[in-house]
């Protein structure tokens with residue numbers, strides 16, 4: 001069979017790192033081909049080259065036998081390549097159809113476009129109402145907008161970069177059904193994910209990258225997830241487990257916390273109450289968009305509440321701004337790493353300083369100790385295996401997973417008494433995810449109270465000592481995590497609204 005896409009000897013270097021080093025790869029028509037590799041292995045760089053976002057330094061590509069040198073995403077799309085990104089590029093205040101029109105060179109009248117959107121979404125099982133405002137859509141629905149937008153161009157190759165991290169299990173099933181139909185019709189899919197069980201369920205072949213080079217292939221239908229993960233890192237992977245310490249005194253308490261929605265598209269918190277003791281990891285499960293960001297903002301101090309709604313070691317903290325909470329030992333890491341947890345244009349040293357200034361004593365008499373800040377950044381890089389050329393690299397130059405490791409490591413190494421994290425292993429490879437989970441349980445065993453907000457129920461079942469479900473801005477009663485089944489959790493998620 002003639003390959004659909006053939007890549008030969010593709011190389012792309014950035015300052016201090018060769019992101020793709022002599023990479024060769026073929027993608028056959030209709031196959032679902034996984035691209036596997038640790039954080040920073042070069043997966044995104046490679047697919048960006050295919051989509052015309054990155055110009056390779058050397059190497060060649062052919063698409064359906066013809067030389068393929070896309071100078072822009074527009075050129076890639078015209079040649080038959082579509083791409084769905086991890087981060088969506090949609091406008092909340094516009095409708096689905098308006099958003100789709102924005103991405104087109106020569107959009108048809110909105111009414112015609114709406115009909116085409118309806119047709120494609122019906123054909124591929126992607127329910128979508130073209131008239132709805134994107135700001136009102138769930139993450140899964142937004143992704144459907146992105147996919148439908150691609151499918152309107154009838155691509156021969158569809159590239160997906162970690163598409164399932166924002167989806168519920170039901171949405172993942174629906175997405176896989178859509179991808180199965182596309183592949184049966186002959187569309188090839190190049191699929192990046194760290195979720196190896198999903199790779200096993202979906203993909204026909206896998207190519208493994210390590211430090212920019214192709215180091216081998218895997219057979220997802222035959223190889224176990226662990227075997228693939230170990231091939232990615234070239235070693236064995238530690239396992240995480242729940243914290244073993246006996247719970248101590250209550251460190252964090254939230255009492256009847258209610259807050260209005262921060263904006264038209266946010267979620268109100270409604271009468272949220274819970275306690276977390278020293279030594280415990282409280283896992284908060286639920287689908288993103290149900291108050292997760294709002295709860296984190298209320299705990300970090302980005303949003304204030306009545307003083308008695310948040311208690312830290314028994315003292316009132318609801319009215320305190322983030323720096324005051326940090327001084328008390330209440331630290332947090334939000335979900336959105338670029339732009340919220342880290343400033344994209346700032347170096348890792350500057351980003352380390354941003355949250356570490358007070359607890360690491362990096363500012364004395366109004367003067368910044370850059371030496372200290374650099375040392376702290378280096379500690380995070382070494383302690384959490386952040387792959388980056390130096391402490392002076394800007395945050396935006398890190399691969400997604402490596403920045404995530406940096407953000408979580410930066411908080412853990414400040415010795416928090418209470419740590420609240422949202423989606424701590426979002427986009428992080430299997431080995432690093434396991435190291436982060438281990439660091440969170442170690443922190444609890446050392447006497448901290450840890451709150452992990454996550455969509456990944458397997459992750460919560462692995463490390464949480466107690467579990468609660470967040471739905472519609474309400475939190476269920478927390479129950480011991482030991483012995484909890486996915487079915488019971490499903491009921492809690494459904495019932496949290498009424499709890």
Ligand SMILES: Nc1ncnc2c1ncn2[C@@H]1O[C@H](COP(=O)(O)OP(=O)(O)OP(=O)(O)O)[C@@H](O)[C@H]1O
Pocket residue numbers: 014015017018019037038039040041042043044045046387388396397398399400401402427429
């Ligand atoms: N714009 C850039 N400037 C400098 N370095 C970059 C840039 N983009 C990527 N890199 C570097 O290139 C390497 C490969 O990054 P890439 O994003 O391709 O990895 P990845 O396999 O997609 O990782 P992840 O799983 O974490 O998303 C990393 O070391 C990264 O820091």
